Amino acid sequence: MTIHDIPILAEGSISELEQALRGRLVRATDPDYDAARAIWNGAHDRYPALIVRATGAADVIRALEFARSEELSVAVRGGGHSIPGHSSVDGGLVIDLSPMQGIQVDPQRRIARAQPGVTWSSFDHETQAFGLATTGGLISSTGIAGLTLGGGIGWLMRKHGLAADNLRAADVVTAEGHVVRASAGENPELLWGLRGGGGNFGVVTSFEFQLHPVGPMVTAGAVFYPGDRAGDVLRAHRDWAATAPDELTTLVNLLTGPPAPLLPEAWHGRPLVAVIGMHVGSPDAAERDLQPLREIATPVADLFGPMPYVAMQSLVDPLWGPGAHSYMKAGYLRGLDDQAIDALVAQYASVTSPKTEIHIQHMGGAVARVAPDATAVGERSAPYILNVVASTFTRDGYDEAVDWAQATHAAVAPALTGSTYVNFLSSEGDERVRAAYGPAYDRLVALKDEYDPTNMFSLNQNVPPSGA
Numbered sequence: 001m002t003i004h005d006i007p008i009l010a011e012g013s014i015s016e017l018e019q020a021l022r023g024r025l026v027r028a029t030d031p032d033y034d035a036a037r038a039i040w041n042g043a044h045d046r047y048p049a050l051i052v053r054a055t056g057a058a059d060v061i062r063a064l065e066f067a068r069s070e071e072l073s074v075a076v077r078g079g080g081h082s083i084p085g086h087s088s089v090d091g092g093l094v095i096d097l098s099p100m101q102g103i104q105v106d107p108q109r110r111i112a113r114a115q116p117g118v119t120w121s122s123f124d125h126e127t128q129a130f131g132l133a134t135t136g137g138l139i140s141s142t143g144i145a146g147l148t149l150g151g152g153i154g155w156l157m158r159k160h161g162l163a164a165d166n167l168r169a170a171d172v173v174t175a176e177g178h179v180v181r182a183s184a185g186e187n188p189e190l191l192w193g194l195r196g197g198g199g200n201f202g203v204v205t206s207f208e209f210q211l212h213p214v215g216p217m218v219t220a221g222a223v224f225y226p227g228d229r230a231g232d233v234l235r236a237h238r239d240w241a242a243t244a245p246d247e248l249t250t251l252v253n254l255l256t257g258p259p260a261p262l263l264p265e266a267w268h269g270r271p272l273v274a275v276i277g278m279h280v281g282s283p284d285a286a287e288r289d290l291q292p293l294r295e296i297a298t299p300v301a302d303l304f305g306p307m308p309y310v311a312m313q314s315l316v317d318p319l320w321g322p323g324a325h326s327y328m329k330a331g332y333l334r335g336l337d338d339q340a341i342d343a344l345v346a347q348y349a350s351v352t353s354p355k356t357e358i359h360i361q362h363m364g365g366a367v368a369r370v371a372p373d374a375t376a377v378g379e380r381s382a383p384y385i386l387n388v389v390a391s392t393f394t395r396d397g398y399d400e401a402v403d404w405a406q407a408t409h410a411a412v413a414p415a416l417t418g419s420t421y422v423n424f425l426s427s428e429g430d431e432r433v434r435a436a437y438g439p440a441y442d443r444l445v446a447l448k449d450e451y452d453p454t455n456m457f458s459l460n461q462n463v464p465p466s467g468a
């Protein structure tokens with residue numbers, strides 16, 4: 001679609017909407033339309049008819065009313081990091097929540113309330129002022145909204161659970177424009193669904209999180225080894241992982257050395273394998289627990305050490321800025337057997353883009369101790385999740401990178417559980433969404449029937465209502 005294909009709407013009804021909003025309405029003719037429609041993933045170039053920059057629940061209600069009466073598709077945007085580009089829509093209405101930036105911390109009760117435009121960078125900034133934090137994303141520009149609603153993997157998860165496990169309550173504008181609260185005491189089934197069920201049930205206008213004492217200093221960073229040691233590093237990590245403490249969350253990363261000052265220049269552009277992680281225990285315990293991961297081979301660079309929690313939360317942000325063309329192919333691993341390790345190593349030898357990476361994220365700990373039916377998260381028992389992140393700087397080479405990611409995923413198929421993580425899904429079809437939700441799927445359909453029977457919120461990893 002191009003800008004010329006945007007459906008023409010009656011000027012009268014657009015003006016009415018504009019006057020009813022406290023926030024701004026952005027139209028295709030506005031000078032900042034291109035900036036307002038852009039999302040993180042450059043692979044998706046969409047042309048919405050209108051963008052409502054919402055300042056509160058009232059604007060969300062108005063926007064939904066308008067979309068219903070004009071029969072427009074609705075995209076909901078928090079931090080804009082959706083990999084399949086669900087936070088924009090050709091010819092429809094975007095509800096952009098990024099102006100909603102409020103954060104309130106109650107240090108006594110260890111609770112934070114945050115609005116849906118907040119990113120982890122702002123959230124951590126406010127909560128760390130009190131030495132508190134909750135599990136957030138690995139890149140600080142990701143939105144708290146989409147990440148939490150889909151589950152939420154991060155450096156604190158083995159100690160404190162997923163982001164969704166720390167979601168205590170939420171305010172939601174439903175498809176009908178009603179405001180409902182979801183908490184343990186009010187609409188608990190809705191809270192269950194928001195903990196992993198994504199944006200299927202309404203627009204969340206406020207999130208309430210449980211916080212934990214963290215930092216402000218932690219032991220974190222990464223150790224980089226030559227790429228030809230990738231098999232040794234994966235095997236060593238596997239053998240070590242069985243006894244890893246909850247305080248330590250790690251990720252093994254197969255990558256091409258970025259031109260970053262933290263790496264010796266000789267390794268820029270060459271294959272590397274890194275163990276990245278954060279330890280939230282005492283410095284002595286961190287030193288002891290990290291040691292086996294730092295002596296697998298002779299490191300290219302060992303950057304583990306004490307650092308502020310907020311520094312680790314944004315450590316690799318510069319490598320993951322907006323605009324690159326990106327695609328993820330992910331799946332939970334039932335284990336890392338030698339065959340899977342050999343397949344990953346062999347595949348990375350033929351990687352097509354220097355921006356493409358393989359992430360093998362260690363799960364377990366507190367994530368695995370939450371009862372399977374306590375939240376809508378579909379899988380908690382797998383020891384690892386594999387995420388093949390295909391990425392190119394521009395459109396050039398993107399299709400080839402996607403093909404390579406799919407081939408890599410296929411190469412380790414025998415080790416995959418068949419389930420995957422909702423927030424790492426690309427546009428992969430209904431069956432993959434079902435597989436991601438697993439045993440939670442039917443309960444999510446029942447909740448969808450109750451809160452969104454016409455599937456107004458369909459631009460997500462969609463759980464259609466039973467009547468669809």
Ligand SMILES: Cc1cc2nc3c(=O)[nH]c(=O)nc-3n(C[C@H](O)[C@H](O)[C@H](O)COP(=O)(O)OP(=O)(O)OC[C@H]3O[C@@H](n4cnc5c(N)ncnc54)[C@H](O)[C@@H]3O)c2cc1C
Nearest residue numbers: 078079080081082086087116138143145146147153199204
């Ligand atoms: C660079 C990068 C790093 C990432 N790192 C991690 C990571 O460390 N851990 C992890 O778990 N995931 C990670 N992800 C995946 C990420 O969790 C998802 O892409 C997530 O959906 C992004 O949330 P967002 O608010 O930024 O995105 P958006 O694109 O704004 O939202 C994504 C979807 O969430 C829903 N949504 C957003 N806001 C609301 C709301 N207020 N109410 C209802 N529905 C809403 C909508 O369906 C929307 O389409 C990463 C993604 C990227 C691109």
